[in-house]
Amino acid sequence: MRSPLDLYRTTRLLASNTKALEAQVFRRVLFQLETTAKAPELEQAKARADLRLVWVTVLGLVTDPDNHLSLVLQKNLEQLAQAVIAELDLPAAEQDRDWLIQVTTQIAEGLEA
């Protein structure tokens, strides 16, 4: 039988792994956004589509009544998700790419901690 300390260590490791993996998902879309800044429109469109998919998923997670995050954080993330998705709905030329990168970077950094 495993000791409570072992169980704690395993749970802690799993939790931090999930968080770190989520950070990697954010980093992946950020990398695509940054590297396609001067790429053909097709590559930029894919990067924006991936970013939308990530934020739509975040929106779904934080509006889930069973989500474990604090209500304040849930609300903050929900508002950010709504704003990012609204920005991505604008024509590509009107989107503030730098702002999208900055907001997404903040979340990636939070998850990397």
Add this chain to the structure above:
Amino acid sequence: MINNVTSGFIPSTPTLTPASTGASSTQANTSTTESSGKKAELEFRAGRNSAKDYSAVQQSIAKGKGAVESAQAATGDIKESLLKVREVATKLADDSLDAPEREKLQKEYSSLRSGIEKSLEGASYKGADGGKGLNLLTDKDSTKVTINSYGSQSELASSKLDKSLGLPEKIGSAAEARELLKGKEGKTSVLASAEKSVNESSERLAKEDKKLKAQLETATAVSKAASSLEAERTGGRSSARQAPDEQSRAALLKQAEESRQQLKQQAMGLGNKDQGARSLLSLFG
């Protein structure tokens, strides 16, 4: 064009409850009045409209939208290339062209044709189909997007375009260039057909994009409403939240910084371990 392939919000057909599964199929076809008093009961399928269900719907629509936007971007590139192909073919149709110039233009044509093939191939959006990729320009089959929590789906049609739009590998002579431009024996030219196909795809994709945008907005609104109802039912948080407008980017950035600090203090990530396909980790397989 998006066609609704299944019915909308409310299930239209009654289904048997598990208690009635032992009943024969003929019983299943009887009406509720006929079956009254019998053990087997007919009732409408329990609806699903929770925030959880809608997050999966939002994901499905976002994936479809990604595929449409990728195809739109590729279509834009292809349109430009076809204009250049027309210019090059027009020059090649001149019988008096000398050999070096013809060779130079032939190379330019080959390069444009390769670029078109590359754009068609590149239209595939990998976020949409578990990493396999969904190409709404060249796929042989259409795909489906879930549009509500009852599982109703819309069909996203593929243009099923040829990988090189039927353009010949090379233009060997002025006569071949003229044939490419004007067709042969009264038939529509290959180039005109290619332009027509691409223009039609472009129009179709624009309509699909508009429709998906509306569906995503609806799914998001319903998700919020479902979340609000659940919060009311469980006495949880208030859901009187409004999406911030685009004027407040600086404030939102500050809010993102606060979220970063709050996230740093969390041991867990954004999702729960049992969220499966709805989790961030399920993306981009």
